[in-house]
Amino acid sequence: MDRTWMVADRRSRQYKLGVTQFCKFALDNAKDPNHNCCPCTKCGNVDYFSASIIRDHLFVNGIDASYDKWNEHGEAILDSAADESTDDAAVDSYSHSSYSVNRNEIPDYELGLGSDADIESDECNEFRQFVDDANKPLYPGCDRHTRLNVLVRLYNLKAKHGMSDVAFSEWLIAFSEFLPVGNEIPASVYEANKTLSSLGMDYTKIHACPNDCVSYRKEYIDAIKCPTCGISRWKVGKNLKEREGVPAKVLWYFPPIPRFKKMFQSEGTCKSLTWHATDIKCDGLMRHPADATSWKLVDEKWPDFGSDPRNLRLALSSDGFNPHSSLSSKYSCWPVILVAYNLPPWLIMKRKHMLLTLLIFGPKQPGNDIDVYLEPLIDNLKLLWEGVSGVYDARQSEYFTLRGLLFWTINDFSAYGNLSGSIVKGYNACPICLENTKPTRLVNGGKMAYIVHRRFLGRNHPYRRQKAAFNNLPKHSPPPVPLSGEEVLHRVEQEVPKYRFGKKKSAPSLQGWG
Incomplete structure (x- = not known):
């Protein structure tokens, strides 16, 4: 009997399938469905619980790997001399039960097996778990709010009012006490962040020179002074002392490739991303960028790229604004946004499909030195042009190599000069x-x-x-x-x-x- 799931990652789909099969096997052989041995690492087949509690224990604590013969849950005690033959009989009994799953019918990426798909399967499992959390009602019987809906709203209030992590954790605990038993409110900021990170909204803080000379990455990752102007990497306090560990300027970078992967893991979004090849009208009218000569020029110049409608054609937009007051010029914020033009025209400019990739802020705008901050995004765009393998297409149930190109930029004339390096005055x-x-x-x-x-x-x-x-x-x-x-x-x-x-x-x- 294949029990490799017992030592697999508890976040993987392989472990999830194994736990489901084990719980069903135990229920089918139990005398009392609400009185079963729990084989988790803490209970050790000593404590008795219902199947739902045992399932939670197996995910939280893990299963005791030494419990390789389920004699406490219905399997016969085997003679050591007849292990080999009885193992085959156990497999037959196991496979003919009502919950059996044919291994040949489950692809490797579903079970988390196979050397080429381990990483991708983990990503898909996390996203599936995120979708499951999004569809969970806030509490049993609630039909108005979901767990994710409430969590995002509470998190927005935390960010809007500058609430500390400790205060937010206590707020979550107090809020859950006023809801019915069995509610899905997380008990801490850590659990809330873990849920939201499954969406692919991870970010990286990259330190930068206050004079926009360099960003401290690659060869400068360990530098403590700017190699160009000599200014310290760390913030200087009012007493003119450096606050080591506190950067003078920070770039917030949101990698776009993981979010592109998540888009293809949704069947509806995956269908929308190929709309330009399947549902567009070819009547000579301009309804979509796919009708433009630039789109057709790309297909002619790089036929390998144009042959797969899933390959992304991106637009980059950036401009500066003052988030605090329209009358003050002491602060500047520059977001850099990517838009996928594969989508149909009624979805392209929707807020949910506009991906924030960079957030540049400080007392002054970066100007022509914005290329310092664009460097990590340019590296990702180069990687996307060469091809990112292991992207899962939920609609066709297959993995493919995703490619993308920067189709054009959207900006005003002054921002055009900053992004391109051209003189505009x-x-x-x-x-x-x-x-x-x-x-x-x-x-x-x-x-x-x-x-x-x-x-x-x-x-x-x-x-x-x-x-x-x-x-x-x-x-x-x-x-x-x-x-x-x-x-x-x-x-x-x-x-x-x-x-x-x-x-x-x-x-x-x-x-x-x-």
Whole structure:
């Protein structure tokens, strides 16, 4: 009889199936369903409980691994000389019982077996447990609120009012006392965090230089001073002493790949992510980014990527705002959000599908040094382009390799300059025209004016000949040709031969990129 589940991880599906089978086996052979030996590591077949309590004990304490013959739960006491033959008989009896499960009918990823699927099965098990918790009523007989619904609402109140962990734990205990017996309110912040972390909302705090020079990761992970400006990594108190262990600036990073995996573990979301290939109307009208030439260009240029509709096409959006007061400029917060354009148009911009990946905050905005904070996200996007294996598709019940590309960015003009490294003001403010921008400085205002925009009109447009209405000059020149992505990259490489993240020693050239 296969009893490897007894030594398996108690969080795995293999252990869960084993406990379920054991409890059913014990009930079928018990004289009193509410009076059974508990074989957990603490009870040791001495204490008697109902099957539901025994099941909880097996998950909390684990089963005694030495109890390999279930003679206290219905199995016959076997003779040592006949172990081999009687084991086969026990297997037959075990497999013909009412709760038997055919091992060949259960895939390896369901049981947590197989060297290639161990990690992925654990992730799926955690997500399944999270879904089960989400569907649990708050207390027996409650049909209005679920465990997860109430937990998220309480957690939002904790964050909104700055409640400490100790106060929140005591609040949870007091709140549960006013509910009926058997309610699902967690007893501590630890249990609440454990439930919410199954959603894939883990984050990483990355220390950064207050002057936005570097982030303390990779080769700088153990540094205590900025290698560029020499400022300490730690916060300086009012007495001008360093508070070691308290970072001066912190980047909050929410890895997107685990959340993409969770999206494919939901059958409904998995179907929505392939909507653009199955349900879109091909009538020449623009209803979705899949109808755009950019989408089709990707399919033509990388056919391997376009052949699987599950591969993600992402948009990145970022902008700064002041979360405290619109009249104060002493604080800045920059969220960086990813959006998957595989979804149908009525779901793309829904709040639940907009993934926060970075949160940059401090007394000043990062400006052009935002690339310091984008580095971990760029590393994840590169990994996503190469392919992330072991992603489980709940709709097709299979594992596949997920790929993704950054399709475009969404931002205003100033944020565009910060994200791209392009000059967006002064003599070469136009990222299309670059050195052909041809601005004119106003005599009285001293600012730049861009009045050669008539060159973008048709060759025979009447405005091209109206000299007096503009700058007293006719405009016959054609519009400039935009640079391709390869040409922009070539200019960047010319400006910075070995490009690196962080502050640059020199300003970008008048070519506009660098």
